Amino acid sequence: MPFPEETEAMIATWHGIKAPNRAGSVMAADLAATIRAFEAVRDHMAFEEEPASFVAALQETREQEIGE
């Protein structure tokens, strides 16, 4: 099955949602580009095992107050 039809069938099966219009189908078909973009960066970084890693990173990289 071509990618756009396969994607729309999967969405209908898993979520009970049909393509609302052609624009939706265009954007869903563009998920092929999302997969390519994901593949391009896949496995370049280790999986973060610790929870709240982004919150920790915000603090770790934050602007330091004078005297801090």
Next chain:
Amino acid sequence: MSAPCDLGLVEAADAVAKRELTSAALLESCLARIDAVNPKLNAVIWQDREAAREAAAAADAALARGAKPGKLAGIPLAHKDMYYQAGHPCTCGSAIRRDFVPDYTCTVVERLAAAGAYSFAGLNMAEFAQNPTGHNRAFGHCHNPWGLERITGGSSSGSGAMVAAGGTFASLGSDTGGSIRLPAAACGVTGIKPTQSRVSRYGVMPLSFSLDNVGPLARSARDCARVLGVIAGHDPRDPTSAANPVPDYEAGLDGDLRGQRIGVPTNVLVPGAAPSVLAAFEAALEVLAARGAIIVRLALPLMDAVAAYGGILSRVEGGAIHAKWMRERAQDYSVHLSGRLYPGYGIPAVYYIESLSRRGAVLKAFAAEVFGQVDLIATPTIPTVLPTLAETDIDAAEAAGDPAETVARFLAVSVNTRPFNYLGLPTASAPCGLDANGLPVGLQLAGRPFAEARVLKVADAYQRDTDWHRRRPTALQ
């Protein structure tokens, strides 16, 4: 002679505090301006003039009795219509929530009220804050005060338009992929998206939990500093809000840029910008350099990962929030919104978790490489000349049978703003010129986490030497 509503927020608040102006005078001036311009702009969804006049009278009476004025004493404000205020409508710019009236008030509006401000209107916005242009099928499109056929930028469309037009001294916007910075840039005003977690989101309509931010649009960096100082800080009702102390943002506005290192990307976000946009941007860099800033050209790392992961988060979280309505009421959304939500349901959960999981590592690697070399990053906020409403109208293109090209133009509007949401960085936009069609161009400035003071300091220094933020919209003259 300009009207009271043309004052900057800080000027107006200080004048009220000194009893040189009354809150009632400010309010009536704003209301008169709205009456004059809103038929052209369509920036206001609802108003409560009676309650506002009562609030203005109460503020003036309190000051007359000698009450200590707050930082926003007697300031009337109108916000993007997605901030819950008990007993007031909150349409979220949508047909689905046209009759929604919340029974509690969001933290940020409470904090503004504690500082002396009061709300008097709900402003037009992209439906559920989900587009970068300002199109709205439920309440009509918002129009740019610099060119009525042009987009205002979204999603805080009414906020950008009405701050520029003088109908409100500032406005709360929200920013998930550029929704404060885009209308600030397109309408010639100043706006700041704070660090992720800097401002409480309690009582604010969600779009994407990981990427949503609350922040102000106003006429200057100083005005934004005043508002941000009031609303920032930990909120027990929003456990995701940061406990970091809130600096005195205004106190840091000293105009001194000596030694500030401003990074200009050589690989993304700047190359390829429209010539007139690039000319305005480079001229802005010269102004910063003349004040002592050091311009550093550098490549930004990891931008492919930022784009890939960030797009996953916004689409999946937006889809999850709207899933019930997408099943039951899809026809009540505009075409561009239901179309944009739909792909979110096709993204595997593993992609979503990976995108969340890698966010901290990406930020740390990005910060180590970039903020080791520079203090701030500068780019144009919108890299293209500002498109027209017609050029980016997906609903109309759908009706005409071929929305693909319009979808591409629509999504291109926010290409320079989205990366900073995934990275969680504080990022502002300040007006820095006009494009080839005479529409405002924005200078985007991003700093490391919790560097709002530095971002505002640089924007304020730029505004000391330029008058782009004081120019009045041409389409209203």
